[in-house]
Amino acid sequence: MKKISKNIILLTLVASAFFVGFFIGNKNKVLADSVTYSIENKSISPEDFKLYWKALSILDTKHPDSNTISSKEKVWASIAGLTQSYGDPYTTFFNPKETEIFEENINGEFSGVGMEIGIQDGYITVIAPLKNSPAESAGIVSGDIIVAVNGESVLDMTLNAVVDKIRGKRGTSLILNLKRGDEIIDLGIIRDTIEITSIETKDLDSVFVISLYSFTEDIGVQFSKAMGEFIISGKNKLILDLRSNPGGYLTSSIDVASWFVPQGKTIVSESFSSESGEQDVVYKSKGTSKKLPKNLSMIVLVDGGSASASEIVAGALQEYKVAKLLGTKTFGKGSVQEYIKLDKDTALKVTVARWLTPLGNSISHDGLIPDIEVPYDKEVGDDNQLQAAVELLNKK
DSSP: OOOOSSSSOOEEEETOOEEEEEEOOTOOOOOOTOOOOGGSSSSSOHHHHHHHHHHHHHHHHHHHGGGOOOOHHHHHHOOOOOHHHTTTTOOEEOHHHHHHHHHHHHHHEEEEEEEEEETTTTTTEEEEOTTSSSHHHTOOTOOOEEEETTTEOOTOOHHHHHHHHHOOTOOEEEEEEEETTTTEEEEEEEEOOOOOOOOOEEEEEEEEEEEEOOBBBTTTHHHHHHHHHHHHHHHEEEEEEOOOOBBBBBBHHHHHHHHTTTTTSEEEEEEEOGGGGGOEEEEEOOOOOOOOOTEEEEEEETTOOTTTTTHHHHHHHHTTTSSSEEEEEEEEEEEOEEEEEESSOOOOEEEEEEEOOSSSSSSHHHOOOOOOOOOOOOHHHSSSHHHHHHHHHHOO
């Protein structure tokens, strides 16, 4: 089996179409080929399995197309159904084609539309379009529900199946049918090579703004440079914009939060089920050698596109009362996935733990609730959420 060498990573699975983010567990677990599982001490008894074998026998005997389906395809479909029974959209089975796509996109360049999606309330939902992506240019926004792709309904499809429908080569086009509130709209998108914009800074006279669009592997270095600009500016008012940031590397989220959370204090905990036998893991602040401005006043902007690593940072800063959160409720993606190869061609992505804030709150349950709720108003010429944050900081 292939050992996962990286520490906990929020892998951005593009599948040549869009981003699906998830963390991989930090234990670098690997299942040796010699390991076997006994059904006797699992949740399904041999007696229960008789029903499965009976159904398989009936299908093989009576269905006219039985001979056209290989035994491996039947096994793959059975495993896929098993993972779906857990009701967790982030626990899934990858058949050989999906495994190949997944591993290619982890290690290589990609083209697509540039957005992260997930399942929310049973619907395929846009978590966030990436900055400067075809999806953003086409007008896709966080919270859009994907109803159909090129005229074909996806309402009963799995996340992986929708990936397959949306993915495609650079320069090709597709039409997404979206539900946005009470409105149904069609948007045409031309797939392109995705270049991730990670960070931008802006000096707004009295307030300094750092916008983080993704927690890439090197964001710790980039964020240090941005903080250096802030310190040199002589200001003590800071806005950290995490809106439409779907996450990234856990190590990068720790690097960012460590600027503001006292050294040695908990930033996030990885909580496993009692049945797993795993010990919970606590990630603590590294602190910073740089002196922050005295009387630092800070606001973190969040919305429904703020997920995973973004929620780890925002949750820690909120609970340590370093900053107020302003905007709308975050996505609520706080689970840890482990990628396990079953054989050379197939794999499982399994939820193995939950992320907990410093006070022990699960990010997955409801997301993070902002201290100051300000819905985004697209009718306003300027960014009304940013303006509200600036006005609030200037009152202090």
